[in-house]
Amino acid sequence: MSKKVRVRFAPSPTGGLHLGGVRTALFNYLFARQNEGDFILRVEDTDQTRFVEGAEEYIIDCLNWCGITPDEGPHAGGGFGPYRQSERKALYRQYAEQLVKQGNAYYAFDTPEELEQKRAEITNFQYGHAHRSSLRNSLFLPVKEVQELLDKGTPHVIRIKMPVDETIGFTDMVRGRVNFETSQVDDKVLLKADGMPTYHLAVVVDDYLMQITHAFRGEEWLPSAPVHLLLWEYLGWKNEMPQWAHLPLILKPDGHGKLSKRDGDRLGFPVYAMNWTDPKSGDLTKGFRELGFLPEAFVNLLALLGWNNGTDQEIFTLDELVEQFSMERISKAGAQFDFEKAKWFNHEWIRQSTAISLTPNVISVLRQHDISAENHPQLTKIIDLVKDRCTLLTDFYEHASYFFQKPAESKIDWTSIQPKWNDAKTDFFIAFIQKTQETASWEAASIEAAFKALTQEKGIKIGEVMLPLRVMLVGGKFGPAVFDIAEVLGKEETVERIELALAILGR
């Protein structure tokens, strides 16, 4: 009987939630659901200097928006709390001290300034076997002096003592066997002078205490894996160590390198899941959500960044992803982010969504432009008419607003009809208005029939008046079938718009 699967997403609350972070969270979620396990949110706020107000709530909101809400976490509770590392501070010291007692770690009294000095003096300086003896630590200072320093409360850190010459390796779920030479790894700080653990200690202690079975993180963590491996061993928990998976990085669309918030600003696309306002500077960074992405599309595109199911299928619901996700099919190489493809995913999702499910989003987009759409009797019909041509939810403003308000005179594309305008056309439209008054029915097919009959009657080519009608009703050369538009607009509104246009063209 194997243990219950438990995975964690462990972000640091230092700002907006990056696309890559959401993907890591997503893979955690998929794996947990697939294996009927638990998905835990752990807030890694051990660096007090980088703490940003509101970031934690923001992260939780992002996960909720994506539909990948954690089962346990600071917001949800659970039997393994607290879930903020800052609230677990008291817990870590004993493990660090245990390591010191065992001889696997030591006290170091060097100040940050002294170390900076060393780094300047010695090229490729590492706090490790090569330089330990010339530094101020409990490995080389006389026992008495160490005790005195400790008694005086001298600020110090606890560092791991890396073995001089060992090969340490593990089997990564995506990369297979990975080995490291301990001689190349420095003596990482485990406990900082302020009593807080570093990531290295905290991740091991908490993964152990929270009974994490599988640990997914970005590839940038691979080089510090040997430290974590050793810690699991030294703490005596080797058999409980989770299986590691180092996920491929998400790279810049141009050139290479990790995708960063800056790239989004520079290239004009979002990197954060939702809008993020920096509480200090007040700077707003746009998110996928506010730009008009459906959470389903966002999750879908993220899942395909580094994973596929081996077929040509590209559109997946969250449920399908849960069912089909597999660690074996995660690619090893980093993936450049392509915003064009991201938009394609959203377009597909909008097209495949029902008008009913899109309704709240469309109402909200229109409301941002002071258009109240919620009471429109034909709202779902309007959505069905235009959704195929909306790539982003925000496009519903451009493609649907004319159903709710007359196009502004200044916005109407007069240049496409005015040059070829003549009295015959004026006559035609006047006659058309009259004709509309004679019949009670008002459906696309009958309007079209009447319109066409009139062109014959008047001896005017249909193409000559179709485009003008469209521009009168819509304001430009776009939109669905013009008689469908007229039907939704209603007879009265259609006539008003034609009359209005006629008046302007007649000036």
Add this chain to the structure above:
RNA sequence: GGCCCGUUCGUCUAGGGGUUAGGACGUUAGAUUUUCAUUCUAGAAACAGGGGUUCGAUUCCCCUACGGGCUACCA
């Protein structure tokens, strides 16, 4: 610099000892839509290089090149 990871069309990727190397985004050209978008059809577009192993390598192995990550009392 050192260590680690990686390398199939511009991008995301499938494939895997013998294939016309497949799909998608983007792109090009046509068709349709009496508008625009969609849609449809067609096209251009890739196995980093060199050595092995093999009857045969894009596929397996090695080297090189290139790219990336890490190298903090940050995560």
